[in-house]
Amino acid sequence: xxxxxxxxxxxxxxxxxxxxxxxxxxxxxxxxxxxxxxxxxxxxxxxxxxxxxxxxxxxxxxxxxxxxxxxxxxxxxxxxxxxxxxxxxxxxxxxxxxxxxxxxxxxxxxxxxxxxxxxxxxxxxxxxxxxxxxxxxxxxxxxxxxxxxxxxxxxxxxxxxxxxxxxxxxxxxxxxxxxxxxxxxxxxxxxxxxxxxxxxxxxxxxxxxxxxxxxxxxxxxxxxxxxxxxxxxxxxxxxxxxxxxxxxxxxxxxxxxxxxxxxxxxxxxxxxxxxxxxxxxxxxxxxxxxxxxxxxxxxxxxxxxxxxxxxxxxxxxxxxxxxxxxxxxxxxxxxxxxxxxxxxxxxx
Amino acid sequence: xxxxxxxxxxxxxxxxxxxxxxxxxxxxxxxxxxxxxxxxxxxxxxxxxxxxxxxxxxxxxxxxxxxxxxxxxxxxxxxxxxxxxxxxxxxxxxxxxxxxxxxxxxxxxxxxxxxxxxxxxxxxxxxxxxxxxxxxxxxxxxxxxxxxxxxxxxxxxxxxxxxxxxxxxxxxxxxxxxxxxxxxxxxxxxxxxxxxxxxxxxxxxxxxxxxxxxxxxxxxxxxxxxxxxxxxxxxxxxxxxxxxxxxxxxxxxxxxxxxxxxxxxxxxxxxxxxxxxxxxxxxxxxxxxxxxxxxxxxxxxxxxxxxxxxxxxxxxxxxxxxxxxxxxxxxxxxxxxxxxxxxxxxxx
Numbered sequence: 001x002x003x004x005x006x007x008x009x010x011x012x013x014x015x016x017x018x019x020x021x022x023x024x025x026x027x028x029x030x031x032x033x034x035x036x037x038x039x040x041x042x043x044x045x046x047x048x049x050x051x052x053x054x055x056x057x058x059x060x061x062x063x064x065x066x067x068x069x070x071x072x073x074x075x076x077x078x079x080x081x082x083x084x085x086x087x088x089x090x091x092x093x094x095x096x097x098x099x100x101x102x103x104x105x106x107x108x109x110x111x112x113x114x115x116x117x118x119x120x121x122x123x124x125x126x127x128x129x130x131x132x133x134x135x136x137x138x139x140x141x142x143x144x145x146x147x148x149x150x151x152x153x154x155x156x157x158x159x160x161x162x163x164x165x166x167x168x169x170x171x172x173x174x175x176x177x178x179x180x181x182x183x184x185x186x187x188x189x190x191x192x193x194x195x196x197x198x199x200x201x202x203x204x205x206x207x208x209x210x211x212x213x214x215x216x217x218x219x220x221x222x223x224x225x226x227x228x229x230x231x232x233x234x235x236x237x238x239x240x241x242x243x244x245x246x247x248x249x250x251x252x253x254x255x256x257x258x259x260x261x262x263x264x265x266x267x268x269x270x271x272x273x274x275x276x277x278x279x280x281x282x283x284x285x286x287x288x289x290x291x292x293x294x295x296x297x298x299x300x301x302x303x304x305x306x307x308x309x310x311x312x313x314x315x316x317x318x319x320x321x322x323x324x325x326x327x328x329x330x331x332x333x334x335x336x337x338x339x340x341x342x343x344x345x346x347x348x
Numbered sequence: 349x350x351x352x353x354x355x356x357x358x359x360x361x362x363x364x365x366x367x368x369x370x371x372x373x374x375x376x377x378x379x380x381x382x383x384x385x386x387x388x389x390x391x392x393x394x395x396x397x398x399x400x401x402x403x404x405x406x407x408x409x410x411x412x413x414x415x416x417x418x419x420x421x422x423x424x425x426x427x428x429x430x431x432x433x434x435x436x437x438x439x440x441x442x443x444x445x446x447x448x449x450x451x452x453x454x455x456x457x458x459x460x461x462x463x464x465x466x467x468x469x470x471x472x473x474x475x476x477x478x479x480x481x482x483x484x485x486x487x488x489x490x491x492x493x494x495x496x497x498x499x500x501x502x503x504x505x506x507x508x509x510x511x512x513x514x515x516x517x518x519x520x521x522x523x524x525x526x527x528x529x530x531x532x533x534x535x536x537x538x539x540x541x542x543x544x545x546x547x548x549x550x551x552x553x554x555x556x557x558x559x560x561x562x563x564x565x566x567x568x569x570x571x572x573x574x575x576x577x578x579x580x581x582x583x584x585x586x587x588x589x590x591x592x593x594x595x596x597x598x599x600x601x602x603x604x605x606x607x608x609x610x611x612x613x614x615x616x617x618x619x620x621x622x623x624x625x626x627x628x629x630x631x632x633x634x635x636x637x638x639x640x641x642x643x644x645x646x647x648x649x650x651x652x653x654x655x656x657x658x659x660x661x662x663x664x665x666x667x668x669x670x671x672x673x674x675x676x677x678x679x680x681x682x683x684x685x686x687x688x689x690x691x692x693x694x695x696x
Contacts (some may be wrong), residue, residue: 045444048526048528049526049527049528052527052528052599052600053526053527053599053600054599056526074528074532076494076497076525076528076532076533076534077465077494077495077497077498077525077526077528077533077625078497078498078499079465079498080498080499081497081499104463105463105464107463108463108498108499108500142383142384143383143384143435143446143555144384144385145444145446145448145449145462146444146449146462147386147448147449147461147462147463147466148384148385148443148448148462199573268634278495284683285685286682286685290682308680310683311683312680312682312683312684313682315661315662315684315685315688315689316689317661317662317665317688317689318655318665320443320444320445320661321383321384321432321435321441321443321444321446321449322435322436322443322444322655322656323435323443323655324435324655324656324658325384325443325444325656325658325660325661327654328658328661328688329661329688331684335684336681338683338684339683339684342683
């Protein structure tokens with residue numbers, strides 16, 4: 001870990017220790033939006049139901065009333081159109097924050113994101129930038145079935161030209177969204193349906209920013225490293241507590257926070273210390289975030305590893321509706337714990 | 349349109365079944381026996397039943413996600429629809445689809461689909477398949493007023509026109525796409541006029557007038573079936589409940605507005621027609637009793653139906669014979685993949 005990272009972490013701890021308030025992830029996102037709308041007149045919001053309806057998941061509740069319809073713009077259902085409009089406005093220096101109701105609906109706009117937004121900086125040789133933010137939740141667990149339960153942020157994280165962030169805590173939800181809005185490149189901020197209601201301390205300082213490209217050691221431990229992002233981090237933290245209580249296993253949890261750029265340094269430092277790693281994601285692991293992590297870890301930690309890097313993700317099926325099938329398919333605590341114990345040689 | 353008294357009585361019963369079914373579905377959703385999203389169609393019964401009645405037995409039906417009524421009108425047994433909402437193996441989609449993804453290939457119902465306008469190109473392709481197979485049938489594709497601003501709408505209408513495909517696009521105009529009124533979403537609010545851009549015939553009728561719906565739908569569907577003439581049918585109706593059960597439906601419209609529509613309830617209009625033909629209150633009461641019993645039976649049957657077994661997680665995902673193709677992919681598989689996906693031979 002570089003000294004800079006240490007300094008940043010201390011600053012974050014200081015910010016949390018000074019003026020903070022316990023709030024939900026959802027409220028933290030709204031606080032970030034409000035602060036940035038107040039700070040910079042170029043910031044504006046658009047998306048389906050973000051205004052009159054207060055947001056499909058209520059992240060933008062009250063913002064239309066506060067900032068008016070020019071700053072909080074309801075769109076028709078036409079994702080390709082309004083994501084592309086965000087790209088164009090950003091090319092002139094506007095700072096659009098586009099909400100996509102769920103990541104599943106981002107696919108119809110994928111061409112604008114991958115084939116347009118991601119290309120602008122390079123194609124214009126840096127002469128034109130695209131400071132666009134797309135916010136959207138991923139996730140499963142509410143029986144939303146095959147077309148509404150997906151987590152394919154990795155598709156975007158595999159695209160040069162994009163930045164992809166995935167906060168797992170209310171503080172990072174605020175800090176990363178603000179960093180995304182102030183960043184000069186297109187950023188996809190992946191939220192999560194299950195975390196919206198999670199509560200945590202959030203710094204009230206309007207200059208509190210979580211750095212892009214810096215992972216967070218969310219729990220320190222010595223026996224094994226769990227690497228995750230978004231809701232999988234919440235799962236990993238719960239499993240880590242259970243492992244300590246029930247098995248005397250002291251797990252370290254690395255919350256990636258940022259998928260592209262990826263903080264490989266923090267992951268490698270942790271695995272070099274614990275010698276074992278289980279990587280967890282909500283999405284399908286094949287060609288997934290955990291696949292990328294496993295490749296990087298085995299190369300950087302080849303001599304330190306005491307066991308193969310293990311991966312846990314969603315069962316590789318289109319998610320069925322029935323609760324029993326959905327529960328079996330998701331990377332639940334039982335599967336994560338079993339993977340950890342197997343990696344430690346404590347269970348076959 | 350000439351229609352026998354017996355047929356009118358039958359269609360009334362279907363409409364009432366949908367109303368009672370939706371009321372029961374809302375209650376069961378609030379009792380947490382139904383999960384996921386649950387989009388009700390109360391108020392849209394005449395449009396649903398009239399358009400579906402105009403289909404021949406061999407014709408195909410495709411809809412969006414507000415699909416309980418269409419499944420019932422097309423003849424999917426109420427117990428198979430309710431069991432699907434309950435996520436049971438007796439469901440019409442084997443418990444894999446839930447509220448948004450009802451289907452029953454046996455009656456030509458090729459699915460409720462969850463991505464706005466995603467079903468339009470599919471319906472267009474079904475029509476292409478019918479033409480290639482020289483089958484003199486047609487496709488009815490339902491969509492909401494919110495779907496007409498998606499690229500897939502324009503692309504599908506154009507393909508259907510240039511290739512002369514037997515498909516009728518039914519725009520269920522219930523005045524709101526989620527919480528956004530047609531006026532706020534569409535530059536041209538008379539939605540059927542958009543068909544003119546593709547040289548397609550189109551009609552806009554009162555979707556709460558059962559006989560008018562049947563007449564318009566019959567004309568356009570027979571044009572599609574007999575002359576491969578694609579068309580657009582706009583049915584102007586109203587949804588009484590919110591976008592889904594989770595939406596009270598009052599943030600973007602007033603209770604007075606809803607009450608005004610309830611005054612012209614489509615069920616009452618058909619009841620008046622039946623009274624004119626001499627059907628007495630005692631017979632109407634008998635129909636109501638029959639419908640109530642049918643829904644109660646459906647709920648009881650659903651509760652008795654077992655959940656789908658976890659071993660069927662991957663059922664149907666790949667064609668028979670695929671297991672051998674995947675057999676060499678197991679080494680180093682992510683934790684749980686073998687047990688969850690491959691154990692059932694990929695569901696074979």
